[in-house]
Amino acid sequence: MTPSSEILELTLEHVTMVLIAVAIATTFGVSLGIALTRRAGLRRWVLGFAGIMQTVPSLALFGFLIPIPFIGGIGKRTAIVALVLYALLPVLRNTLTGILGVDPAVRESALAMGMTERQILWEVELPLASRTILAGIRVATVTTIGTATIAAAIGGGGLGVFIFRGLASVDSAQILAGAIPAACMALLAEGGLGWLERKLSPV
Amino acid sequence: MIELRDVSCRIGAKQILSGLSLRVDAGERLVLLGRSGSGKTTALKMINGLIMPTEGTVLVEGKPTTEWNLVRLRRRIGYVIQEAGLFPHFTVAQNVGLVPRLEGWEPAKIESRVAELLAMMDLPPQEFLHRYPRELSGGQRQRVGVARALAADQPLLLLDEPFGALDPVTRHEIQQQFLRVCEQLGKTAIFVTHDAREALLIATRIAVLRQGRLESMERPAEFMNARGEEAEAFRASLG
Numbered sequence: 001m002t003p004s005s006e007i008l009e010l011t012l013e014h015v016t017m018v019l020i021a022v023a024i025a026t027t028f029g030v031s032l033g034i035a036l037t038r039r040a041g042l043r044r045w046v047l048g049f050a051g052i053m054q055t056v057p058s059l060a061l062f063g064f065l066i067p068i069p070f071i072g073g074i075g076k077r078t079a080i081v082a083l084v085l086y087a088l089l090p091v092l093r094n095t096l097t098g099i100l101g102v103d104p105a106v107r108e109s110a111l112a113m114g115m116t117e118r119q120i121l122w123e124v125e126l127p128l129a130s131r132t133i134l135a136g137i138r139v140a141t142v143t144t145i146g147t148a149t150i151a152a153a154i155g156g157g158g159l160g161v162f163i164f165r166g167l168a169s170v171d172s173a174q175i176l177a178g179a180i181p182a183a184c185m186a187l188l189a190e191g192g193l194g195w196l197e198r199k200l201s202p203v
Numbered sequence: 204m205i206e207l208r209d210v211s212c213r214i215g216a217k218q219i220l221s222g223l224s225l226r227v228d229a230g231e232r233l234v235l236l237g238r239s240g241s242g243k244t245t246a247l248k249m250i251n252g253l254i255m256p257t258e259g260t261v262l263v264e265g266k267p268t269t270e271w272n273l274v275r276l277r278r279r280i281g282y283v284i285q286e287a288g289l290f291p292h293f294t295v296a297q298n299v300g301l302v303p304r305l306e307g308w309e310p311a312k313i314e315s316r317v318a319e320l321l322a323m324m325d326l327p328p329q330e331f332l333h334r335y336p337r338e339l340s341g342g343q344r345q346r347v348g349v350a351r352a353l354a355a356d357q358p359l360l361l362l363d364e365p366f367g368a369l370d371p372v373t374r375h376e377i378q379q380q381f382l383r384v385c386e387q388l389g390k391t392a393i394f395v396t397h398d399a400r401e402a403l404l405i406a407t408r409i410a411v412l413r414q415g416r417l418e419s420m421e422r423p424a425e426f427m428n429a430r431g432e433e434a435e436a437f438r439a440s441l442g
Binding site for chain 1: 289
């Protein structure tokens with residue numbers, strides 16, 4: 001395989017891994033966040049758990065998951081599980097902050113107009129929180145792009161393959177072949193999602 | 204139309220309302236006059252079920268609020284608060300057309316209704332339909348708020364210090380306009396304020412609340428002679 005086609009292939013693998021992880025984390029984080037805005041008592045526990053997950057060093061987390069049945073083992077699936085665990089907190093926290101930050105007077109007047117809880121969620125709370133939620137998704141995406149380079153350590157593939165190979169053979173060209181595309185990808189995600197944030201929100 | 208029967212409300216350890224009883228007939232404009240903390244806002248929110256009484260009964264059209272489907276009840280009641288509580292992400296047209304849309308009106312009918320209401324509130328529709336609340340002055344926002352409360356032809360309006368944050372001149376104009384619209388459409392209104400002058404202008408009856416109790420309830424003409432120290436204090440505030 002030529003070096004350039006290998007870069008392309010591993011970049012594609014990296015992107016796929018990141019997209020799947022962020023999509024799962026977003027679905028799960030936003031729904032969990034919505035549920036938690038209605039249950040103040042549970043909030044502390046769930047945020048605490050998601051916070052702890054973030055403090056576990058990423059290499060260690062990937063390692064811990066290997067012996068766990070079904071979600072663990074060697075390969076992409078385990079890598080994605082670990083990435084989801086990392087991406088969850090920013091999405092979850094921003095969903096909560098965004099929805100709880102909606103002006104209580106606006107929420108009350110929605111209720112007083114005779115909107116149902118479901119209508120208030122979809123027509124008032126989510127649109128008004130969309131900018132904050134999207135900011136959470138952006139942070140999750142950018143960090144996931146970086147963390148995903150470690151997936152190669154447990155056979156998850158992606159641009160980390162170059163980095164680990166370069167570290168093992170003391171070949172800085174190999175390291176750069178992994179690091180530069182990953183950095184570009186992160187910048188692109190940051191810029192694109194940031195643009196969407198500014199564009200999407202009417203207020 | 205509305206009746207509060209011996210209503211009390213406690214939130215936590217705090218007694219907000221004690222044994223409040225009053226009746227509002229169709230076409231009346233009852234002003235609840237009191238200082239901050241007198242329980243007037245709580246009394247108002249009991250009528251559209253935003254707060255439920257801990258004791259006593261609130262009847263709307265003869266039916267206790269505990270038996271109403273709250274969504275149905277609230278769609279029959281217009282609600283205006285200070286700063287209007289407009290949705291910041293909705294245009295004026297979307298804000299005013301909200302309840303008709305929730306009620307499933309035809310888009311064309313909503314559109315003509317919205318234009319009619321804006322015109323009634325002296326907001327030229329072409330100019331205001333597509334603006335967002337942040338692009339309006341305080342007075343214009345309150346006018347939109349009133350238009351929204353009238354949109355589905357709700358028979359009853361609840362207003363919580365709706366004009367409190369406006370400058371005196373704008374306040375006076377919008378009070379006059381509100382009065383005109385109410386009389387023209389024969390609306391029943393319950394209006395909360397701490398401004399005795401506003402109470403005298405708007406009310407067909409004035410209920411003075413003091414520490415969660417009804418102190419007096421009089422027509423404006425009789426309010427000037429109403430007994431009770433709170434009524435006296437409010438008269439003194441007229442200067």
